[in-house]
Amino acid sequence: MPVWIRFSYKGLKFLVDSKVGDLYPFIDVFIRRFYDSVEIRSDSIIVDVGAHVGFFTVKAATKAKKGIVIAIEPHPENFRKLLINIKLNNLNNVIPLNLALWDRQGTLKLYNFNLSGIYSVVYPGRQFTLVKANTLDNVLKSLGIDQVDLVKIDVEGAELKVLKGATASLKRRIRSLILEAHSSYAVFSVAKLLKKYNFKVSTLLIPQYTFRRFVRGENLLALLKFEIIDHITRWVEKKTLLRDMTVFVKRTFLAEQQAENKRGEYCVMATKMGGE
Structure with a gap:
């Protein structure tokens, strides 16, 4: 049975x-502040491609209260948690879509690497x-979106x-992008x-990180208010909670570090210049 963790941060x-590995994207968004270099206004229109369980979505939607x-997010389980996190934060300016973005419409195999932060349609796995x-062009056209201030991509x-x-959208709709890439060729x-x-x-x-460089599990737990809920929503004592969460965070970082060491990590930022 899965152990559900409910927590709050700021x-x-x-x-x-x-x-x-649900917490690793949290570290990217809130601790490493991977996406803080981009401007989000109160009326911004944002597309979160690879929304995962909603860390960037929630942060962006809270800032863009008059925007969208x-x-x-393609993975069914991640999408379910995304919907829950949107509801938990009382956000009515989010449009959640359960699909993958690609260069054409169809069906894809989304491979499972046993960490929810590492589902991929490119890197093969056993499951x-x-x-x-669908394509981003089709999605934006169907929603009637004529202008996008920011596209965040983590896929x-x-x-x-x-x-x-998204070639049609790159020509006339999209103003800026920020994305994660895993090789110099990419x-x-x-x-x-x-x-x-x-x-x-x-x-x-x-820079390739170590667990100690960013945050130890104990320090991370001090930042957050955690509650652990099992499948019958029974609360676990705080001492047990801290022990279990420390182990969970350390294991998550170790697995993610091994994955990143194989591919490297780049942040690509792009801004539309005048004209087409």
Whole structure:
């Protein structure tokens, strides 16, 4: 049975599953502040591609109270938690969509790497889930969205495919992007395509991290207010909670560090220049 963890951070509330790496994207968004370099106004229109369980979605939607956040997440279980976290934070400016973005419409195999932060349609694994796929151009057209202030992309190797399905939007709808890439070749390919559509591109190599460099499990727990809930919503004593969460956070970081050491990590930022 999964152990459900409910926690709050700076007034925001989240529910995650302790059996998977749900907390690592939290570290990216709130501790490492991977996306803080982009501007989010109160009326911004934002697309969160690879929304996971909603950490960036919730943070962005809280800032863009008069705007819209389109949260796109293909994995069914992550999407369920995304919906819960949207509801927990009383957000009515989020449009959640349960699908993958690709360069064409169809069905894809979403491979499972046993950590919910590492589901991929590019990197193969033993287990997979069939998911619906569409293009960003089709999604924005169907929603009647004519302008997007920011597109955030975290899709574990599928960045170029997502962008190839957004060529019409890159021409006239999208003002800026921020995305994660896992190799210098991926960065080169993404930058080449974006420059074709008159985007100014900058790249930041994120240093490979260690668990100790960013935050120890004990210190992370001190930042957050945790509650653990089992399948019958029975509360666990605080001492047991801290012990279990410390082990969970350490294991999550160890597994994620091993994955990142294989591929590297880059942040690509792009801003539309004048004209098309």
